Amino acid sequence: MSELHTEHREPAAPAERSDSAANQLWGGRFARGPAAVMERINASIGFDCRLAEQDIRGSIAHARMLADRGIIAGGDADAIIAGLTEIAADIAAGRFAFKVELEDIHMNVEAALAERIGAPAGRLHTARSRNDQVATDFRLWVRDALDRLEDGLKALQTALIERAEAHAATVMPGFTHLQSAQPVTFGHHMLAYVEMLGRDRSRVRDARARMNECPLGAAALAGTPFPIDRWSTTTALGFDRPTANSLDSVSDRDFALDYLATAAIAAVHLSRLAEEFVLWTSDQFRFVRLSDAFSTGSSIMPQKRNPDAAELVRAKSGRIIGHLMGLLTVVKALPLAYAKDLQEDKEPVFDVDDSLGLCVAALTGMVGDMTVDQVAMRRAAAVGHPTATDLADWLVRALGLPFRQAHHITARIVAEADARHTDLGGVPLAAMQVIEPQITAEVFDVLGLDAAVASRTSLGGTAPETVRRAAAAARERYL
Ligand code: ARG
DSSP states (O other), rough: OOOOOOOOSEEEEEEEEEEEEESTTTTGGGGSBBBHHHHHOOOHHHHHHGGHHHHHHHHHHHHHHHTEEESSSSHHHHHHEEEEEEHHHHHTTOOOOOGGGGHHHHHHHHHHHHHHOGGGGTTTTOOHHHHHHHHHHHHHHHHHHHHHHHHHHHHHHHHHHHHHHTTTTTTEEEEETTEEEEEEEHHHHHHHHHHHHHHHHHHHHHHHHHEEEEEEOOTTOOOOOOOOHHHEEEEHHHSSSOOSHHHHHOOOHHHHHHHHHHHHHHHHHHHHHHHHHHTSSSSSTEEEOOOOOOOOOSSSSTTTOOOOOHHHHHHHHHHHHHHHHHHHHHHOOSSSSSGGGGGGGGGHHHHHHHHHHHHHHHHHHHHHHOEEHHHHHHHHHHTTTTEEEEHHHHHHHHHHOOOHHHHHHHHHHHHHHTTEEEEOGGGGHHHHHHTTTTTTGHHHHHHHHHHHHOOOSTTTTOOOHHHHHHHHHHHHHHO
């Protein structure tokens, strides 16, 4: 037990103590190292090693600025930059040993730099703190994650648009309440997801534009007395401007929340498409067959082809939404400025980048590889009197009836069709005329599936011609 704390109960076992000495970077006033459990709860190197490249980029920009402003000697900056460049290469090549006793990526890199170049390494941390350092590193990382997400979503849109073009006239049932409603085309259905992903991409761009400010130079929380040039590091790191307030700079994690919120909405869209795959590949639908590359078998039922990837895309949306809730909750009641709670910001973001990246890639593969069963779609589209609305619309247009009355008459013709175990086109004209004497044989022109979809030429509608134009417009707008 630590001599500094009096325990009121007998410890079950002597607390483990790490054999490390006091931390070499901040342990000046510490006589000994942390308890093993303290080291474990405190260390972030197990995950923030993923910030290595960003950390080194930030340090190089900082060192250069310090020398330009005469805060450190040019020769020291050169040594620092050369050392950091070597370290970056070692890390990229997997030749770097991360040490848990050095807590995080920032101190791992700085300690390695000291080993390599000696005394000048000690000058790198002038006019900065790990608080503005980590805020900078993490923004750089999230910015790359946003760019990756946008690229992935664009690739998925490309696959969807290609399918839309090929299936602009492929008739399938359109559903409301998952009940057959009106026929649509498969191409139209694909383009619906292209629109969702287009909004996702616009959220990605908004988030990126909002977050692209450089916190470096806020130092621990209050700024620094050194004559730094924040615009210099801002420009070197590709940010649009420096952040305006030092307290906000080290405590703000909106950029991570924005990323997670954007990711969560995108994941929900992917989950909806994945759910459609689960339905469509079932024996009850058979609209789509996934390729072998995107199906799995059952270890007991030899006939099975399971859509596991689609199910996992559906499920991963749950953990992505969870990570958004998690980080919102971490940040919710934090007083200004930095608190170690903020170290918990990284794992959710890393996991979302991994998970969502997989989801986007898997769906892109599935869409590109699937076989569309046009016969099964058409067969399903014919079930459930899907052209009843077309009949009602005809009564309005041809006979001048009010829509409400047309609806009523159509319902009676639907009942007649059911009584005869046929579809609307199978009800003889005479039987229709018993219900509404003014009906003529022309009504049969609107009762077919192809006529129904072809008639819906309104902007954004499902007519094959309209879908072809929409696909061309989507190409123009998104690709
Ligand atoms: N590993 C820390 C984090 O991720 C870096 C910042 C530490 N700052 C501090 N004052 N202890 O948040």
